Amino acid sequence: MASLDSVLTCIDLNLDQSLGRLFELLRIPSISTDPKYRSECRRAADYLAGDLAAIGFEASVRDTNGHPMVLARHEGPEGAPHVLFYGHYDVQPVDPIELWNSDPFEPVVTEGPDGAKRIVARGAADDKGQLMTFVEACRAYKAETGGLPCGVTILFEGEEESGSPSLLPFLEGHKDELKADAALVCDTNMWDRETPAISTGLRGLVGEEVVIKAASRDLHSGYYGGAAANPLHVLSRILGALHDETGRVTIPDFYEGVDEVPADVKAQWDELNFSEEDFLGDVGLWLAAGEKGRSVLEQTWSRPTAEVNGIIGGYTGAGFKTVIPAEARAKVSFRLVFQQDPEKLRENFRRFVRERLPADCSAEFHPHGGSPAIQLPFDSPWIAAASEALSEEWPNKAAMIGMGGSIPIAGEFKNQLGMETLLVGFGNGDDAIHSPNEKYEMTSFHKGQRSWARIIERIGRGVAA
Template identity: 60%
Template sequence: MTDQAQLDAVLAHVDAGLDQSLDRLFHLLRIKSISTDPAFAAECQKAADWLATELNGLGFNASARPTPGHSVVVAHGPDQAGPHVLFYAHYDVQPVDPLNLWNSDPFDPQIREDASGRKIIVARGASDDKGQMLTFIEACRAYKAVTGSLPVKVSLMLEGEEESGGKNLPPFMRDNAEELKADIALVCDTDMWDRQTPSITTMLRGLVADEIVVTAADKDLHSGMFGNAARNPNQVVAEIIASLRAPDGSVTLPGFYDDVAEISPELKAQWQGLGFDEKAFLGSVDLSVPAGEQGRSVLEMLWSRPTCEINGMSGGYTGDGFKTVIPAKASAKISFRLVSGMDPKKIRAAFRAHVEKMIPADCSVEFIPHGGSPAITVPADGEFLRKALSGLSAEWGKQAVITGSGGSIPVAGEFKSILGLDTLLIGFAHVDDQIHSPNEKYDLDSFHRGIRSWVHVLAALSK
């Protein structure tokens, strides 16, 4: 059998077995694996055990490994010629609240039609991330059924705490680093560019989050008795916040852009060709004027440029009515999204030095860290990326595109820092999937063609 004939046979098996694939997905969706609520710990273990059983049935050596939190499912396929891929997804889900906004039981999966007539799978976890996870597992199932083997060596690591902080995964990876060695990591937890255009996310911004608490007097003061004479920490915090951005939208911290590189002209041209509607993007949230660095496109602002955002402010009386008080303390929560090359420790230090210079002599400041991670960039000319793009393009009949993400996916950074692996983020979700919200859905077409896409990608990686 030629390679093409084999590929066609596997794809035909996917099509013929879609109902059975949906049955397995629905079984997993019925498991209430809410990781953040201890009341559902047994359900999380049930999901892990189910996955380990399914993978063992496909010829993997799989087990649900205990951690101080929820189990990590690890599975290894037999040795094969060619590259070794490590697939990651998560089996835990978000809580379902508010339950009254769901149109059906969130753990009773249903296929419906949306307003446009598309068939959708509605359930908690349908898109994030059980449906996405099973696209890969079902692709492996089809290969095993038709050929008896997989085209490359495959390992899987399926997490049970992604929706509740994932604090136990990094130490698990460090403790099992030798076992988890591979050539490339694959993650299925992202969106397509649009409904007909597959994409691979190759740029994820990093994050530095810090909270500042400025203290002035030793108690709240009457503004009539102490106004003008006493320092107001609300004013101090406001001045610090105002100093962080220049009128042109750039961040003012000394050295902030020292390690920021421009994207290549080729990548910029590809982004320009995506047809992204900046006005519609901002208009969807009732805005109209881009607020970042002037002279940059919105996609550049979101994907390839660092930013500074004020995420929360507190100080003084904020209840109903009015209270003429000068507060003793005021605080702000401030985050920086980082791009490739930026050092989170350097940015945190620059921010704190900037704040300390602005604290009056009779005031003090406390810093409370809230995490930090570097940005991730996959080389645009990498062999694995090139092959995966070709596989996606073969399934969808149009050129797959390279995109960035303004968000941060910590596991991609952990793959790099702990295991030394680059990550290809390949997902089939859509922006309207309502993940984390009531009536979460996953398009039936996303599930079906997601399976077919992984068949193509695994075939391309084997060549």
């Protein structure tokens, strides 16, 4: 414990220096989606590799078909676990620039409405501030003890904000270098400003576009109305049949692989003081939709969904046109939980559509990606270790939460490398990631460093399988 205490003191005493290093990284406009910033993405990769090498990591910049990866490794004590830490150095575009209160690539420290200090810049929270909390924890450990309490490999990518096209090939081609006992991902939030969170589950995602075709051309609704199949009607009936009156999805075998959340975990969720009224009220709603008898947290964290994201067909321009369209299309997404199989769900959806088609109509399908859900066992020793460490740093005990969104990298760590992923981040819900005036709380940056120091120290003491 003495060495951990000295590491935490080192972090406290060097906060200004760590902030300066973060500012250097934030000043690099590493926008991965815009080709004109390609050299800036490489500059960010070079900066991180150089910084990690200065700490004592074996670090290098690895070329890909897109933006480069940063890969670094530091051995731990003999017999200690080895972890893979993932983050991304690329950032979103800054548009609309006129809504920023300051230069998005000239970071500043401002005060929020509550007087708390915050770091404002593009990438402050997503993900440069977050990844640097881990780097700074490693730096303090090296400075105070000369080593790290566990083995650490670091992978920073530069295409997360543009779909990660190079990530899967990189994982497949570097399995031996990346393999570890567990992965750590920092691209997540706390429950609130005083309650850290461990995301135990991420919903998977299946995207489908369905096109219903009928007549060989658009038809005059006066000549053909009533006699000719209308693809919009057909599509609407099919989409309307996706849910029953209780909100359950009606696709056969849809709930195969969906488990119930343990009673003690549900009880913990009930203790989070989550307001369904406020959650829905923030977007102008007040009635919970979805499955009857399920709380909003259950619906968004541990239950699968089928959502219609867009319907296109017929005449949608100005004025009016009496037409029966030749085709209609819809974009549909499914959020997956637990052990649902993305490809089986996709095939079952397509069969569901085809079985409801009139004989003279047809359907085409266009896939838009698919990834399984990630669910750590609720009794995972990695969760227990991180929870113990976090609860020693923050005023409140760490919350075990789910996530309604999807982070495909976690699935790939499981599929390609056979590793579970521990998701711990220090962002806040109002950090305005992807928006003007993105910020990262100074408390998140400071206590995030201290938290990671505690976590890797606890992991170094051993995690029972």
